[in-house]
Every structure is written in C-alpha cells, then in structure tokens.
Amino acid sequence: MSSPDLEAQATPRIKDALNAAIQRTGQEEFAKISGIETSVLDRILQTEGEYVPVAIITLACQVNRSHNDPDLTHSSISECLKGAILRLPQKITPHEVKEEDASTRRRHRNEFFKARKGYPRVYNPSSLRVVGYTANIFVFFVLGYFLGGVALGPLLGFPSCLGVVGRSPWVTPCTGSILGLILGAVLWLGYTYYYFVKKF
DSSP, X not given: OOTTSOEEEXXXXXXXXXXXXXXXXXXXXXXXXXXXXXHHHHHHHHXXXXXXXXXXXXXXXXXXXXXXXXXXXXXXHHHHTTTOOEEOOOOOOGGGSOSSOHHHHHHHHHHHHHTTTTSOGGGSHHHHHHHHHHHHHHHHHHHHHHHIIIIIHHHTTOOOOOSBOSSTTOBOOOHHHHHHHXXXXXXXXXXXXXXXXXXX
C-alpha cells in the first residue's frame, strides 16, 4: 500500500475484519492484492500495538462486504475503525515492503481482479483507490469536527464543546467545531493534491 494513507492501530475489531477477509481470499492472495508481506500481516494480527494502513482495512471490509458478511464490524469501515487510534504514516522500513516497485504491485493486483471477473465491481482497483481516499477524507472531517470543539476552540479563546448531544438534533456544532471543519477542509485539499497528483 502507498504511504499517503493514514494508519490505524490494530484493535480487536480491525484484526477480526482482517482475519475474516484473509479467510475468504487466502493469506497469499490478500497479501498480493494489498501489497504487504504475509509476515507483516502475521505480525499485525499477532502483536499488540501494531499499525496498519487504513487502505488495507478498507480492502478487508470490501472483501467481507462482497461476501455478504452480516457483521458490520467486518464490512463497514466506520464501524471497524471505531475506537482505533489513527496517525499519519510513519517511515516504512525496508523489510515491511515487498521488494518490487509500485507498478509491479499494481500489475499483480490487476491480474488478481481479472482472474476473478465474477467478483463485484468493488474489487476494481480504481474503486478501491476511491474508497480508500473517501475513508481518509471521512477521518479528516470527523477528527477536525471533534478536535476543533475540544482543542482548537479553547486554544483560540472560544468555549470548549464536544459537538454532539444525547438527543435530537444530536449534532450541536460550536465555533471550535466549525473552525475544525474548516481546518479539515484545508487538509482535505492538500491530501487530495498529494493523493491524486504527487502519488502517481
């Protein structure tokens, strides 16, 4: 997977979703289409505190959804990421990446998709790329909304607020929340440029 993706700490929910997807595709195939070594997958699943790119989690959820998995924590990216700690991507060490360039990994993924024409269109590489991008944008705005109300607002002298309540209308944005959304939009524009222009 490419480095611009956000990373999430592998919670039990995330590990369960990955395990379910691996059982459906086989570990070798999942490693091949995700561009990650099987040894790294094993380490993520067996070790506490490991981080995994959000795009790989998205791929796992799409695999599970295409197989009609009724468990939302396996097939919904938002449910799967609940409670997970997110971070910007860290520098990747050489042993974590297959010794092949991005074009080779894309070719392997295309071969996988062509061999499974009966699978839903969600397996299309372009679709996966868009879904991964959308998941990251969702994270930007949600984090911006909550962190804006809790941290950014008070930092600028506005009252602190969580931005949600336990009854209708549920969402109650404050000045900090709105500022957080604006900051999220700025980050979104920068991320969009990097993801679609710099990345390829």
